[in-house]
Amino acid sequence: MPRRVRRSGLMMPINNPRFVNNSWRRNCDSLDFDLEDSVPQSQKEYARSLVKQVIPIGLMGGADVSVRINTATPEADIAASAWPGMGRIAHPKTESAQRIREVDALITKYERLRGIRVGAIEVTAMIESALGVSNGYDIASASPRVKAFGGGGGYDMSLDMGVDMFVGFNQFVYSAGECELVARALGKEFSISVHMTDTSGSVSDAxxxxxxxxxxxxxGGRSGGGLHPNVVEPSNRGLTPPPEEVDQARRVLSAYEEVQRRGDAEGELNGQVIDAYEAARAAELIDWSRLCAEKDAFKEQKRREAEGLQPQPTAR
Amino acid sequence: MKERVRRSWLIVPAHKTDLVSQASATKADVVVLDLEDTVHDTRKAEARQKMREAIQLIRNSGSEVFVRCDPDFLYADLESSVYRGLTGVLLPRITSVEQVQDAEHTLAEFEAQRGVRKPPPVGEILEVDEARTIENSLELHLSLDTGRGNWDAPKLIQASPRVRSVSLGRADLTMDLRPEPEGDLHLMPYLMQRLILVANATGVQPIGAWWQSASRGLVDTPQNTYHAAATGRKAGFKGALCMRANQVEALNRGFTPSSEDLSQAQAILHAFATAQARGLSRAVDHRQFIDQGIAGAASRLLDLAVACQATDQAKLHPIEGA
Structure with a gap:
């Protein structure tokens, strides 16, 4: 399976037409439409009715489209969301493998009914509680739709654990570390978020x-997400390797070829160790840079096509 | 079993005669003769051929000898390495119980065939007619450098009673763990603490150091190596792997209790003995209550210091052919 490029994401309430109708112009790699916490209880039904028409809006800018469902109403939310074009269904506050098996079965049912290749829709099992972390291995193993796994940090986790969110140390060493190790043990993709002291909690600081x-x-991180349009461009830019790093990676690769020719396992380039690991890292960077460029070109092309078509707003 | 002092584990490519000879002069507690990662495929045969001689050279210099085998060439690597003088086998990239058991069986086979026993601590004499026990059988060291290996650490360690120590090996490279802004390598604090916990729960020695930022792959400067060792010792590690001869002294020093540690431990024991003589169950000094537990820890620290010194002494007069 080809690696996805998901440097930036934008999570928004699906019932806000101003956000939704402009979402495709944001240059996001992934657009994440929310049915959960940002939608008031009284609007849940209405929110569900929007998903089918929102998918093509999201796709207009070349982004992947996902939806975040409610733990209380998986059946109704999945029935409303599993339509052609949907890339991924995110299940928040996941605490059991059984729940992911149920989500998998529901998606399979609608994939069959609606002519979607079975297995096409990915599942994100969000881990945001102590119980979720404890059951992480079983949850991540519960469905092949769970292609990427991680979590055990962030706002909901801090609420569940009763710890402060904005402190001067990494309070999630264990919980986030365990989720990442689960992903690595199972050979799944994972996203990382390094610890940086942040006491402001701003979601819009570019x-x-x-x-x-x-x-x-x-x-080593390759993916990102966000809640505010301001952070899309800096996420894309920050996670894309700058040209000088790609050039350096090429030099590392040719230095390693030279080391290999000599029948050595290790050499040196300007004080830097050159070996199989450095070569693998350099090759990954070059590959990643190419994928980023492809994603950017794809989004550019989709946006141009869409602008030529003058889209009609569909959500009110 | 009394744990041997193994503060420094220097890995050297087995085919590079100059590096092996340099290693023999470093006073490393353990020298790991490598047949795996640092040996190019086209040099493996040459490295295996030189193994028996290299084992003798290192053993005679007063270091314990391990060999790092390539799991893909385990039989050939063990066949060339299980000779008198070898203490154990370091297994990298272990992800399944079958791999550990396979290594154990092959090892046992050559051991029995060739009458090889694990040598006693450096400076002591091996009795030739000693009965074979787990204590005098060659050891296994697991380098858990993958996600799978770390996740399954408890059952991998318990797959064989020969497993006596465990490390993350080159997890930073194998798992591509890189520095975070605040110094630690990504994921390593979790992996290190998990490994130390699992090692203590299963009764094996946790080997590693608290490498940070630029330390990439066990080749750091002596100064950073010392810091990683000293921090690692406080976190629970007993010794660490390294790949450069000039790191050995830093590891030995970092994993040996400092003179400050020792005088503090002596003061604690003195205060505790005084309190006991007065019929009290604990003493109070300006910083803490000193009870049985604290005194026990101080006493173990002094034991460790004595054992470190004995190990250093023994290396000065290694027994020829031991």
Whole structure:
């Protein structure tokens, strides 16, 4: 399966037409429409009725489209969401493998009914509680639709654990570490978020987002998300390797070829160790850079096509 | 079983005679002769051929000898390595119980065939007619450098009684863990603490150091190595792997209790003994209550210091051919 490029995401209430109708112009890699916490209880039914028409709006800008469902109403939410074009269904506050098996079965049912290739819709099992972390391995193993796994940090986790969110140390070393290890043990993709002291909690700070995205990329992270349009561009930019790093990666690769030719396992380039690991890292960076460029070109093309078509707003 | 002092584990490519000879002069507690990662495929045969001689050279210099095998060439690697003088086998990239058991069986086979026993601590003499027990059988060291290996650490360690120590090996490279802004390598604090917990729960030695930022792959400067060792010792590690001869001294020093630690431990024991003489169950000094537990820890620290010193002493007069 080809690697997805999901450097930026934008989560928005699906019942807000101003957000939704402009979402495709945001240059996001992923658009995440919410049926859960940002939608008031009285509007849940209405929110569900929007999903089918919102999917093509999201796709207009070349983004992947996902929806976040409610733990209380998986049946109704999945019936409303499993339509062609839907990339991913996110189940929040996941605490059991059984729940993910149920979600999988429901999606399969609608994929069959609606002419979608079975297995096409991915599932994100969001881990946001102590119980979720404890059952992480079983949850991640519960369905092949769970392609990426992680969590055990963030706002809901801090609420569940009764710890402060904005402190000067990494309070999620264990919980987030365990979720990442589960993903690695099962050979699934994972996203990382490095610890950076953040006492403001701002969701719209472009500069802080860029610095965090760069730090994540340097620590091996490849994906990001967000809640505010301001953070999309800095997420994209921060997670894309700059040209000088790609050039350096090419030099590492040719240095390694030279080391190999000599029948050695290890060499040096300007004080840097050159070996199979460095070569693998360099090759990954070059590959990632190419995928980012492809995603950018795809989004650009989709946006141009869409602008030529003058889309009609569909959600009120 | 009394744990041997193994503060420094220096990995050297087995085919590089100059590096092996350099390693023999480093006073490393353990030298790991490598047949895996640092040996290019085209040099593996040469490395295996040199193994028997290299084992003797290192053992005679007063270090314990391990060999790091390539799991893909386990039989050939063990066949060339299970000779008198070898203490154990370091297994990287272990992800299944079958791999550990396979290694154990092959190892046992060559051991029996060739009458090889694990050598006693450096400086002591091996009795030739000693009966075979688990204590004098060659050891296994697991390097858990993958996600799968770490997740299954408890059952992998318990797959064989020969497993006596465990490390993350080159997890930072194998799992591509890179520095975070605040210094630690991504995921490593979790992995290190988990490993230390699992090792203590299963009764094996946790080997590792608290490597940070630029330390990439066990090749850091002596100064950073010392810092990683000293921090690692406080976190629960007993010794660490390294790949450069100039790191050995830093590891030995970092994993040996400092003179400050020792005088503090002596003061604690003194205060506790005084309190006991007065019929009290605990003493109070300016910083803490000193009870049985605190005194026990102080006493173990002094034991460790004595054992470190004995190990260093023994290396000065290794027994020829031991």
């Amino acid at each position: 500069e802080a987002t860029y610095l965090r995205a760069v730090a994540n990329r340097k620590a």
